[in-house]
Amino acid sequence: MEAGEIAALGIIVIAFAVVSMRIARWPLTMPMIFVAAGALGEATEMVDIAPDHEAIAALAEVTLAIILFSDAVRIDIRRLRRYLAIPIRLLAIGLPLTIVVGTLINSLLFPDLPLVQVALIAAILAPTDAALGSAVVEDTSVPVRDRLALNVESGVNDGLVVPVVAVLTAAVIGESRSTPEWIGFIAQQIGWGVVFGAIVGGGAIVALRWSDDRGWADARFQQLATFVVPIVALFGAEALSGNSFIAAFVAGLVFGSFGARPDEETPTLPVRLGAFTEDAAQLFGLAAFFVFGNVLLADAITDATWAIVACAVLSLTVARMGPVWVALIGTGLRARTRLFLGWFGPRGLASIVFGLLLLEDTVAVADVGEQVFGVIALTVAASVLLHGATASSGARRYGRWAEEVIESGDHAERRSMTMEDELLAEKHHLLPKSRWSVRR
Template sequence: MEPTEIAIIGVTLLAFAAVSRRLDSSPLTMPMVFVATGAAMSALNIVEVGAEIEAVGLLAEITLAVILFSDATRLSLPRIRRFIAIPGRLLGIGLPLTILAGALVNHLLFDDWPWAQALLLAAVLAPTDAALGSAVLSNESVPTRDRLALNVESGLNDGLVVPVVAICTSLLLESSRSTASWIGFVAQQIGFGAFAGALVGFGGIGILRRARSAGWSDARYEQIATFALPVVAFCGSAALGGNGFIAAFSAGLAFGSGGLRRRIRSDEPDMAGPEEAEHLAEFTEDAAELLGAVTFFVFGNLFVGDALGEFSPAVIIAALASLTIVRMIPVAIALSGSGLDTAAKGFIGWFGPRGLASIVFGILLLEELEERSETADQLVGVISLTVTLSVFLHGATAAYGARRYGAHSAHVEPMHEPVAMPRMRGGRQPQP
């Protein structure tokens, strides 16, 4: 990118930061601002990132690795296991059903697609992004149980779909593999990825803890070193032949869950492992937010600026279905028998916005499938339209929907159990 183009992104970041608190109470969100700015820069021929697709692809890979690590670190397993029932249903039942339903709808709408491509699109659009509905997570009138469910689901589902995305992408690009070769490939991608990630995560927090205990390290550099861990996990796994995204996700889980309760120094309070890991990962979380903002700008510039008005009816129907029936029906099925009423199921089903993970997968697919046929253009078109609609529809309805649902819940469930909410991406800590 040219210096002028980079400067425009920087000015947009500065302008948004200057008014960000004022925008908290408005329906205007950070993703809306950066997607719209990127699209406008493309439409006016001021900034064009499409010519630098390899650099954009590298940015997308690093962004997703950092986000996966950051999300997994904040949602450490020891902290959430007491409250995993509803998120467990969403991830264990709702997520697979969403992918299967999406694949079926895609196959019906695009009957010339191979099943691998229909399944790939469904997996790319399955992850949710809590940052797009931050007004929901920060609204105290919404039961903490539901905010926690949405937060935990969005933090974990992008990592869980990575194997499906990786396998389906390889099926499209390397259809000549034998069955035995595919079994070995899948085992290598998941096994080496998880191993490399766990090694980096446990090793990273162990080294940092011991260095601090010995008085050798400075807190500033501890946080910078933490930011390097997802990059190390991603690249190290790739060198071993594993999947780098699985490695980054596993590293975050290991880093966030791998501490024993102990005193770091005599002049510091006793700190549990997950709290310590969250503190060390604060810079990484801020970096993920910055990379996310840039990614939304790139998405608007690369996918939205020249595409509006060019979508076929099948692409439009697929995008609308992904945001409604493909998400909401599986959620309702997953939450059957959970004790939640119809309003709660509808609320959780609607606020499953598509955001950064889908964007990053889309950018990588654009790079991988650049030379392929019209079906690849349809796939990328569905991704771009779904995310664009989600950014604006979910962002605009989050505050209003949270107020209405909170008022409903106050009559149905006047007492809510206090729960310590994990930090969400974006820096605002929702309160129980």
């Protein structure tokens, strides 16, 4: 980005801050506004960022890592065990089914594409987005059970999809490996991601806690050090051929839990240290969505066909909501809850990152990367619009319904929704709770 483009982005940030409280109840979210601002800048030629896919991919990767880390810091893994049933089902059953259903839909919509390419599209569009889902996750009217399920799912599924995307991308570009080599590759990606993330997150919070107890460290530098943790996890895991996004999320989980003390009445040390990182995640996120709107959205809309539009709509509905419904069979959750969890599975930064990396990997294969990325970009744009427009109102309506259910006298349902310690969960920062009054 050139000087004028950076200045323009800064002006938009200031303008958004000025009216942020005023529009808090409107059907607008930060991603919607900054994607639209980026697209408007490109359309009017006032801001025209050079389409450097490598630089954009790097920005999106760093942004996603910081967001994953920041959200994970507020999840205490010592208490998470009580809440794991739903997110485990969403990840172990819903995520694979989403890829399978997406592949079947894409095969019907794009009959000329090889099976491996339509499967690649489905895999890239499978993970949900932590940034786009924050308006729902942070709405305290939504039961803690449902907010935690969506938050954990969005934090973990990005990393779980990476090996699948890598394998399918390798197949698209003609790279061949034996079955044992693929198994070793996947194990290395997940294993090193988890191990390195735990080491980085655990080592950082132990060192910061030790220095904090002795009054050795300046609070400003403690927050800067915390901001660096997901960056170290991201690029360190990549250097070890591990999964960068799993490493960033695990680093946040361990960082938040190792530094938490059950008897603390105030926000725990990791939450306090992560304040700057949380704000930085906002800044990186709005920059990423602005660049997406300015550089990638126009081509996606121009090149859209009926099949691409149908793919975007079906990816956000049938390919997501059907698998979630199946994954939650046997949980006793009511139909409205299943539909709520199914609908609020937005696609965003993870899909953009995977799509941009695909463009780099498929330069030798004519039109493959561009063709697939067109579908991805339009789906993300549709998600920004549809999920952004329904997040606040949908969460409020669902929250009111859940409150009526809790007050209905159904003890089992009350226990399921509130876990009988929602206030305790909030007190110990089990869930992200924005320090801002406005939605992200």
